[in-house]
Structure formats: structure tokens, C-alpha cells
Amino acid sequence: MKIGQIIKEERTHRELTQEDMANEFFVTRQLISKWENDKSYPDLEQVVKISEYFDLPLDYLLKEDKKMVNELNFDSKKKKWMKYLIYFLITLSFYLVVSFFLISFYDGASLTKKDIEITKIEKILLPEKKLKNSKTGQELTLPEDIEYTIYFKTNKAFVDLSNVFGRELYTNEEKIVTQINTGRKIFGKKIKKGKISIRSNRGLLSEYNFEGDNTNINKDIYLYDPYKANKNIDWDNIPSYADLIASKEELNKLPLSKNKS
Structure with a gap:
């Protein structure tokens, strides 16, 4: 039943x-x-x-x-x-x-040396150039200089390199300190290859008659590490807040490319 x-x-x-x-x-x-x-x-x-x-x-x-x-x-x-x-x-x-x-x-917006793998460095020659000071009318000579484009990739989680940019933080007679800032992304496809440029400051510095070595020639390139830095940064003690990513010896061996402009 x-x-x-x-x-x-x-x-x-x-x-x-x-x-x-x-x-x-x-x-x-x-x-x-x-x-x-x-x-x-x-x-x-x-x-x-x-x-x-x-x-x-x-x-x-x-x-x-x-x-x-x-x-x-x-x-x-x-x-x-x-x-x-x-x-x-x-x-x-x-x-x-x-x-x-x-x-x-999570600080995914600033990459350190351990977060990246440099795949290529392009070195561009900026020949000596004459110009006139817009304020004084005095003729100035811009010294020969070098600009670098650093290509790299990263496997750091949440990092998206679709909006990556470099920023020069400090420079002296021997060293350049740059910083890599990126975007963060949780979901979706992420761009893991990017590039930053080390630009020349010779035009700006000559315009205001700054003295000293204002070029990028024969200098080491360091990458800023926010985890090493502290509130009271001693800018002269670069290894305390940045890591060497390209020595001047390595950079001097790179072939030169002429500035397209």
C-alpha cells in the first residue's frame, strides 16, 4: 500500500x-x-x-x-x-x-628589488645641447647626459602594472634612487610586465644655474624600499633605505641608443 x-x-x-x-x-x-x-x-x-x-x-x-x-x-x-x-x-x-x-x-603600490626581475635596460644618449636662459637671456650649454628605460616583470600578488610609473627620489654624485609605484587589483587579469624611466634633469638644473653633477652619467641606480626606510631617513646613507639594482659598471657596458628627438 x-x-x-x-x-x-x-x-x-x-x-x-x-x-x-x-x-x-x-x-x-x-x-x-x-x-x-x-x-x-x-x-x-x-x-x-x-x-x-x-x-x-x-x-x-x-x-x-x-x-x-x-x-x-x-x-x-x-x-x-x-x-x-x-x-x-x-x-x-x-x-x-x-x-x-x-x-x-597590503602595500602593493610600491615594488622593491625582491619583487621585480629586470629583463632589459635601455640606455639613451642625450648629446650636448646649447640653449638660452629664458630669464636672463644668457646662453647655456646642457652637458651630455644619459636616460635609462628599465624593463621588468613581477609575480607579486595583487600587483597590476597597467598603471606603473617611476619617480626619482634622490640623487648625488654617485647614486640615483628611484621608486616604482603600481596599481593593485584583486580580481581579473593583471599586467605583470612594465617599465620605468630615469629621466635627465640637466635642462631644469641648468635653467636655475644649479652647480654640481646634474647628469645620470656614471652613477649606480638604487630602488627605494619602504620596508627598510624609517621616518628619519638619512638620505646620504642610501643602502639604509634602498637596494642596488644596476651598478655603474653594468650600465657603462650597455650599448648607447641615440635620442630619437
């Missing part, structure tokens, strides 16, 4: 209406009707409640209704997978929240 027929017989035997039973099981009258006409099946929890309500053994309700048993087995498996899915979504949400929290404190 199918479970729908059992429910109907037990209900009518006790002179209960479908409405009465629906109220007992906190379901609709229409659902009780579907159970009795085998158009729907109660779930496992409801089957247990039916067993207790009518004082019937569970095996009596289930043993002759194979379709009902298969439905319950399928429903049980579905609930199991839904449970796993909920656990997965909760775990994923947790990691996303943690990732957003960490990224807000």
Missing part, C-alpha cells in the same frame, strides 16, 4: 479533514491532498511525524512504496549536497572578506 493511501485511510478513520491534518503538520490543505493522491511526497521529517501521529511503524509506511523511498533517498542526497554547497559558500565568503581586509593593509 502506498503512503498516500495509508495517510488517507488513517485520516478518515479518525474522522479528520484534510484541513485538520494540515494544521497539525503546519502545511497547506492542498499539500495533504497531493500526498493522498500520490502527486507529492512528504519529506523524511514529515514521514517520521506521520509515523508518530498515527502510531504507525516507519517500515510500514515505506516498505511497499519504492517510489517514495527513492524520492526520499534523492531528497537526502540533495540536502547533503546543498549542505556542502552552503559550507563552500560560507568558506568562500570568509576568504573573500579576509582578502579584502588584508588587501587594504
